[in-house]
Amino acid sequence: MATGDELKAALHDLVDRDYTFMHICGTHEAAIARTGLRSVLPEGLKIVMGPGCPVCITPQGEIDAALEFVEKGCIVATYGDLLRVPGTKGSLESCGGDVRVVQGIHKAVEIAEKNPDKEVVFISVGFETTAPTVAATILARPPANFSILSCHRLVPPAMQWLLEQGEASLDGFMLPGHVCVVTGYEEYEHFPVPQVVAGFEAEDILLGLLMLVKQVKEGRHEVENAYPRAVDREGNRKAMDLMYEVFEPVDVEWRGFPVIPKSGLKLKPGFRQYDAQEKFGIEIKHVEKHSGCICDRVLRGVAQPTDCKLFGKVCTPRTPVGPCMVSHEGACKIWNLYHVRH
Ligand code: SF4
Numbered sequence: 001m002a003t004g005d006e007l008k009a010a011l012h013d014l015v016d017r018d019y020t021f022m023h024i025c026g027t028h029e030a031a032i033a034r035t036g037l038r039s040v041l042p043e044g045l046k047i048v049m050g051p052g053c054p055v056c057i058t059p060q061g062e063i064d065a066a067l068e069f070v071e072k073g074c075i076v077a078t079y080g081d082l083l084r085v086p087g088t089k090g091s092l093e094s095c096g097g098d099v100r101v102v103q104g105i106h107k108a109v110e111i112a113e114k115n116p117d118k119e120v121v122f123i124s125v126g127f128e129t130t131a132p133t134v135a136a137t138i139l140a141r142p143p144a145n146f147s148i149l150s151c152h153r154l155v156p157p158a159m160q161w162l163l164e165q166g167e168a169s170l171d172g173f174m175l176p177g178h179v180c181v182v183t184g185y186e187e188y189e190h191f192p193v194p195q196v197v198a199g200f201e202a203e204d205i206l207l208g209l210l211m212l213v214k215q216v217k218e219g220r221h222e223v224e225n226a227y228p229r230a231v232d233r234e235g236n237r238k239a240m241d242l243m244y245e246v247f248e249p250v251d252v253e254w255r256g257f258p259v260i261p262k263s264g265l266k267l268k269p270g271f272r273q274y275d276a277q278e279k280f281g282i283e284i285k286h287v288e289k290h291s292g293c294i295c296d297r298v299l300r301g302v303a304q305p306t307d308c309k310l311f312g313k314v315c316t317p318r319t320p321v322g323p324c325m326v327s328h329e330g331a332c333k334i335w336n337l338y339h340v341r342h
Helices: 004-014 026-034 060-071 105-114 131-139 155-165 177-183 202-218 237-246 269-274 276-280 295-299 331-337
Strands: 019-023 045-049 075-078 099-101 120-126 146-152 172-176 195-198 223-225 247-253 259-267
Touching: 004 202, 019 026, 019 202, 026 045, 026 172, 026 177, 026 202, 026 331, 045 202, 060 075, 060 120, 060 146, 060 276, 075 105, 105 120, 105 131, 105 146, 120 131, 131 146, 131 237, 146 259, 146 269, 146 276, 155 259, 172 177, 172 202, 177 195, 177 237, 195 202, 237 247, 259 269, 269 276, 295 331
Parallel strands: 019 045, 019 172, 075 099, 075 120, 120 146, 172 195, 195 223
Antiparallel strands: 247 259
16 A cells, blocks of 8 residues: 555645545544644645534434433433533433443343333434444343434435535545445445545545545546455445344434435334334424534534634533534544644
8 A cells, every 4th residue: 555645645746626525434534633634635625524423413302302211210321422412401411310321232231131110211323333233132122121212324315415415515425434344335336426435544544535536537436445454345234134124214304404314213113112212202303503503514514613613612522512522523522632723
């Protein structure tokens, strides 16, 4: 593989106009910010973060639903990143109920087994990377006092929406390496724009950008794989089959996006006893934004964290106003951590 310096030089030779590419992965954003990669790119070559943080794209209505489970006396278990995301009436951290941080669904099931007289609700967030594990746990038939709020999302429908809408004027996508380990990249091939699956070292990202620019210049639009050590075209079929055995696609809202057709995952009828929404009759409501937070625009790739007037002043990791400052995969938290000030 070419060195980082060689890749940078090749990019500088090639870039002769403005290009904007979007990545959809918090780990890519962290790698780009940590290595200061944006500062060495040719002028005109821009890489923006899209809706690649599963906690960030969870809309406020789903946070409010999680708080309703607490109000109903349930033990709510979820990932630490979700705790401080503000809902309409506070956060899971500040609500005063029995909220437990777990590393994954199996730990939430253990809580249900140890507390048979209590209802335990797992707030299940994540893309195709985590949904198969959740599906495997549901297939193993956890105890009856266990259920999940499925906040899972699928990446390709959001890309479809972004392309149809055209707001971010994208020249192509850097595909999320971790998601593609599971999904492969066949299902991305119908998108009529250049796409490259990339890994997470600085050289991987530079190589991905170089391949994207080349595709644009040569008038090609295909999916190329710059991360063959981890990703192949088919992905992990077993994991995907498990996911679709338990879940079915459903139309859902994303934070910063309207309802996107077939972009969420709902438990299939045979598993509805584990659907916390059905069990407790909780409706997910759309919540209008009232703060000055621009996470919605950051997640659509049309603003960057430093465009937000609250960034680093009112909104900090200690006093987060929006989810992008809470999650370790959120652009604002990452930019704050690595002092990115573009
Ligand atoms: Fe939202 Fe805070 Fe980011 Fe501004 S800095 S967009 S308020 S999370």
